[in-house]
Amino acid sequence: MRIAITGGKGGTGKSLVATALAVELAKENKVLLADMDVDCPDDHLLLSIHPKKEKDVMITMPKRVNEKCIKCGKCAEACQESAILFHKETGPKIIPDQCIGCTACMLACPVDAIESEQVSTGAIYTGSGQGLDFVSGELKAGKKESSPVVNAVNKYISEAGKNYDYIIVDTAAGTHCNVIAALRGCSLALAVAEATPMGAHDLNLILELLAELKIPAQGILNKAGVGKRELAENIFAKNNIPIYGEIPYSLEIAKMYSQGVPALVPEIKEIAKKIRREEP
Numbered sequence: 001m002r003i004a005i006t007g008g009k010g011g012t013g014k015s016l017v018a019t020a021l022a023v024e025l026a027k028e029n030k031v032l033l034a035d036m037d038v039d040c041p042d043d044h045l046l047l048s049i050h051p052k053k054e055k056d057v058m059i060t061m062p063k064r065v066n067e068k069c070i071k072c073g074k075c076a077e078a079c080q081e082s083a084i085l086f087h088k089e090t091g092p093k094i095i096p097d098q099c100i101g102c103t104a105c106m107l108a109c110p111v112d113a114i115e116s117e118q119v120s121t122g123a124i125y126t127g128s129g130q131g132l133d134f135v136s137g138e139l140k141a142g143k144k145e146s147s148p149v150v151n152a153v154n155k156y157i158s159e160a161g162k163n164y165d166y167i168i169v170d171t172a173a174g175t176h177c178n179v180i181a182a183l184r185g186c187s188l189a190l191a192v193a194e195a196t197p198m199g200a201h202d203l204n205l206i207l208e209l210l211a212e213l214k215i216p217a218q219g220i221l222n223k224a225g226v227g228k229r230e231l232a233e234n235i236f237a238k239n240n241i242p243i244y245g246e247i248p249y250s251l252e253i254a255k256m257y258s259q260g261v262p263a264l265v266p267e268i269k270e271i272a273k274k275i276r277r278e279e280p
């Protein structure tokens with residue numbers, strides 16, 4: 001069973017829930033924790049796991065424009081990233097820092113004048129610890145397009161997933177295409193929320209996205225006891241999402257978090273029990 005831990009806003013406690021839940025489930029089940037926040041993966045830090053590089057994630061990038069170029073400008077027209085400067089006398093000039101490797105320019109070129117090369121845009125890391133297996137993707141610093149790395153982690157999960165009872169997917173914040181890619185294939189999503197105006201706003205966005213993707217969702221109210229509880233409750237109710245569990249705002253949890261210790265509090269144990277009762 002693949003379960004997404006998501007929540008819209010950053011800082012709501014997705015990683016805290018994902019790591020603690022994965023460790024708790026791993027006490028009785030085979031668990032793979034997948035950190036798909038590829039811009040900033042940090043679940044391994046919370047679990048004191050030291051992952052090793054599994055492989056680079058390669059993408060096709062334009063390398064140079066050769067002498068076949070007829071200076072038609074079609075490559076610059078095709079580039080949505082403004083990564084090609086074009087002048088009818090000097091021809092196209094590729095700006096590598098702007099390029100995301102979509103290959104549209106190469107497809108648009110009528111004379112095959114754009115040569116390509118394979119470059120690393122990030123990597124997949126794997127490791128084990130706390131009774132579970134771990135995989136994460138990490139985008140290289142300065143790279144703009146993270147979807148190839150998310151897709152590579154998805155491929156790893158598809159190949160390795162049959163060996164596990166539970167795959168816990170920790171998504172990035174937001175509702176952008178990488179979050180959508182991480183959510184695909186999940187049969188349940190736990191939407192972690194906090195009771196603040198910004199939290200409620202972003203919670204609504206992620207619940208709408210989950211409905212759009214037809215992924216059954218349940219709510220987790222984190223930092224319960226601070227903020228205006230009804231802010232989150234109203235959004236869950238509006239989207240017909242039951243509150244599956246609550247995690248209190250506590251000094252004990254904050255200390256565990258800061259020390260890289262999974263927050264195995266009774267509320268997490270309760271959520272794990274409920275998950276074991278779910279249909280696979």
Ligand code: SF4
Pocket residue numbers: 061062078079080081082083084094098099100101102103104105106
């Ligand atoms: S690969 Fe895509 S982003 Fe890069 S220069 Fe070509 S069209 Fe632009």
Ligand code: SF4
Pocket residue numbers: 065068069070071072073074075076091092108109110111112113114
């Ligand atoms: S599309 Fe090809 S031929 Fe036309 S300007 Fe670009 S590189 Fe040159």
